[in-house]
Amino acid sequence: MHIAPGAYDGITARIIEQAGFPLVYMTGAGTSASLGYPDYGLITMTEMVENAGVLARSVSIPLISDADTGYGNELNVTRAVREFESRGVAGIHIEDQASPKRCGHLDGKEIEPLERYLSKIRAACAARSDPDFVIIARTDCRASMGFEEAVVRANAALSEGADVAFIEAPQTMSEVASIPERVEGPCLLNIVQGGKTPVIDLRDAEKMGYKLAILPGVLLRAAVKAFDAVLESVKAQHLVPDELNRSSPHQSFQRFGADEWDEIRARFAVGEKPTVQQL
Numbered sequence: 001m002h003i004a005p006g007a008y009d010g011i012t013a014r015i016i017e018q019a020g021f022p023l024v025y026m027t028g029a030g031t032s033a034s035l036g037y038p039d040y041g042l043i044t045m046t047e048m049v050e051n052a053g054v055l056a057r058s059v060s061i062p063l064i065s066d067a068d069t070g071y072g073n074e075l076n077v078t079r080a081v082r083e084f085e086s087r088g089v090a091g092i093h094i095e096d097q098a099s100p101k102r103c104g105h106l107d108g109k110e111i112e113p114l115e116r117y118l119s120k121i122r123a124a125c126a127a128r129s130d131p132d133f134v135i136i137a138r139t140d141c142r143a144s145m146g147f148e149e150a151v152v153r154a155n156a157a158l159s160e161g162a163d164v165a166f167i168e169a170p171q172t173m174s175e176v177a178s179i180p181e182r183v184e185g186p187c188l189l190n191i192v193q194g195g196k197t198p199v200i201d202l203r204d205a206e207k208m209g210y211k212l213a214i215l216p217g218v219l220l221r222a223a224v225k226a227f228d229a230v231l232e233s234v235k236a237q238h239l240v241p242d243e244l245n246r247s248s249p250h251q252s253f254q255r256f257g258a259d260e261w262d263e264i265r266a267r268f269a270v271g272e273k274p275t276v277q278q279l
Contacts, residue, residue, distance in 0.1 A: 006216035027216035028066030041100030053087035062090035091134025105195035125161035137162035180209030
């Protein structure tokens with residue numbers, strides 16, 4: 001089973017790669033937050049695609065992206081697949097919520113009719129130019145229509161050409177365990193801290209048969225907590241915490257490719273020998 005932590009910008013994408021993970025997942029909720037919005041379907045396809053392009057060019061490992069509902073009907077889905085693929089994204093997931101969608105672990109989600117959903121999956125599969133571009137079929141119907149319908153929809157999407165099934169927000173450990181048993185293809189598990197799905201050790205998820213686990217909010221939540229702590233310290237003590245003074249700006253920039261850019265400068269500069277200024 002591959003584990004893909006959630007990234008929402010070039011910083012988080014690079015840190016995930018440097019930590020040794022094989023995949024990056026672009027979280028729609030994190031992307032929404034990075035633009036100043038909650039995960040209420042307020043972000044457009046263009047905004048999502050452009051952010052995915054930033055993440056994809058920031059790393060050398062594959063990027064899987066949230067593509068929400070596909071942003072409309074079969075025509076919009078077709079364009080979305082082409083746009084994500086053109087940015088170097090390795091795969092996307094498309095869900096069966098009605099637009100505007102909501103975070104999969106919130107109440108009040110509206111679900112599209114099955115045939116409308118399947119028509120978008122068919123369109124997505126037909127739109128890709130690279131057969132290795134992965135189409136992940138997500139269903140959010142568990143909360144309003146029940147677990148059995150979620151399994152039916154996942155299998156139907158796979159039969160229409162989807163590569164991976166994603167049943168969002170199973171509510172019991174029994175449901176989590178039964179998804180890989182009853183779904184007739186590779187399965188994705190979404191790990192949302194504080195969400196509707198029970199807490200599970202990822203090693204157990206792998207034993208159950210899941211092929212991919214995404215952790216959309218793990219870095220966003222950690223970052224917000226760290227931001228709060230640092231800002232509270234600065235406000236109270238009028239000092240930056242000492243641990244933040246232990247590396248130079250250039251050392252920080254090295255995490256984001258400074259050495260590569262210095263080497264380019266050294267190769268092509270005319271009449272001078274560039275040096276790195278240690279600030």
